[in-house]
Amino acid sequence: MVTIKNLEEIVLIKKSSQLVSKMLGFLALEILPGRDTLYLDKLAEEFLRDNLGIPAFVGLYDFPNTICISSNEQVVHGIPNHKPLYEGDIVSIDCGVLLNGYYGDMAYTFNVGDVDSATKKLLEITKRSLYIGISSCKIGNYIGDIGYNIQNYVEEKGYGVVRELVGHGLGKNIHEDPLIPNHGRKGLGEELVEGLVLAIEPMVNQGTHRVKFHKDGSVTTLDKQLSAHFEHNVALINERTVLLSTFNYIYDSLGIKSKEEEPFIF
Numbered sequence: 525m526v527t528i529k530n531l532e533e534i535v536l537i538k539k540s541s542q543l544v545s546k547m548l549g550f551l552a553l554e555i556l557p558g559r560d561t562l563y564l565d566k567l568a569e570e571f572l573r574d575n576l577g578i579p580a581f582v583g584l585y586d587f588p589n590t591i592c593i594s595s596n597e598q599v600v601h602g603i604p605n606h607k608p609l610y611e612g613d614i615v616s617i618d619c620g621v622l623l624n625g626y627y628g629d630m631a632y633t634f635n636v637g638d639v640d641s642a643t644k645k646l647l648e649i650t651k652r653s654l655y656i657g658i659s660s661c662k663i664g665n666y667i668g669d670i671g672y673n674i675q676n677y678v679e680e681k682g683y684g685v686v687r688e689l690v691g692h693g694l695g696k697n698i699h700e701d702p703l704i705p706n707h708g709r710k711g712l713g714e715e716l717v718e719g720l721v722l723a724i725e726p727m728v729n730q731g732t733h734r735v736k737f738h739k740d741g742s743v744t745t746l747d748k749q750l751s752a753h754f755e756h757n758v759a760l761i762n763e764r765t766v767l768l769s770t771f772n773y774i775y776d777s778l779g780i781k782s783k784e785e786e787p788f789i790f
Contacts, residue, residue, distance in 0.1 A: 526693060526701045528719035533626065534759045534768070537694060537721055538790060540577070540628030541757040541769035544619050547571045548632055549773025555634045557611045561593040564617070565604035572621050580620030580627055580698050587741065592618040592631075599686060599727050599735055599743040599751040611637035614647065616753040620698050627698040629723050630769040631755035642730070643750060649681050650728040650752035655784060657691075657706070657724045658758055661765045665716045671708030674726050678706075684733030686751070689743065691725045694757055718760055721768070725755035758788065766790035 529537065550571055554564060569590040572579050579590040587601070594602035594616040595609070602616075609615060618631035633647055653674045660670045670691075678685040685706050693700030702714050706726045729735075731749035738744065745751050757768040767788040775782050 526714065526720070527695055528717070529695055529721050529759070530719065531761060533695065534721060534761055536624050536626040537628065537757065537759070538768040540621055540623040540626050541630060542628070543572065543575055543577050543623055544621050544628045544630050545770045545773050546575070547619065547621075548617060548630070549777045551617065552634065552774045552777040555609065555615060555636060557637050558608050560606045560608050561595070561602075561604040561615070562606055564593060565589045565591050568619060577621040577623045580622050580629070584620075584698065585741065590619065592616075594618070594742070594751070594753065596750055597745045597748045599729070599745060600689060600753060601742045603740060603742060609636045612639050612643075614639060614643060614750060614752065616751075618753065618755065626696060627694055628757060628769065629694055629698055629755065630757060631725060631753050632771060632774055633752040633754060646683065646728065646730050646750055647752050649678065649683060650726060651754045653678050653685070653726045653728060654724060654754045654756060657726060658756060658765060658767070658788060661716060661722060661724065661758055661760065663716055663718055663760055663763060666711050667702055667704055667713030667716070668708040669710050670724065671705040672710045675707040678726070678728050684729040684731060686727040686729060686733055686735055688735060689727055691723050691755070694721045694723045716760060718763070720760045721757065723755055723757050725753065727751060727753045759790070
């Protein structure tokens, strides 16, 4: 069942989304060769709790940690451990938080040191597909329009878009209806209406779209090529599509200049 939010609720969801955004900005400076992912998880938990947030992933579907950290061929749901990161790796960090009764949930894929040009291209295409999906979130469009436009762009560029894992609604629960596939057909699915809050999150593989599910809950590409994952929280409010989360804290930490979010400022 889809839950429509009012402006007050959307403001509270934005506060949760912004807390995750700030945490990722804080963590960005710690993603270095030699760091182990359990150390990053500890920093993330401390940051969220110090800011009155409750880590949302702990215990969710039996996940044991605050953040999902998925490296290289891992698509999602990687479990933090003592294995160090290496120069040239990529690492996706996905995190949810509960604050004031509402959830925020976002993800970003980071370089570990310098990466090669093919890896940079994968990250650029995946992030671009996220904004294509967000631009498709318009009142009067349909869920299928979002997935169709993401899939069409990704496959035109020669990459595989994961089909088994999807975006979702967001609010008093971290996973709500509607589900938002990153593939699909125009005009199908539920109509997008005022008051929807959505987590859009394309997962894009360097090779095949096919994935493998593991006993620990993690997911990897079937062909062991790289995968990237970016996620934003958006709301349909006042006949506009607005961002509730932001990558700007990450960009500030890393010295990146970007105007990509300007069309969606809340």
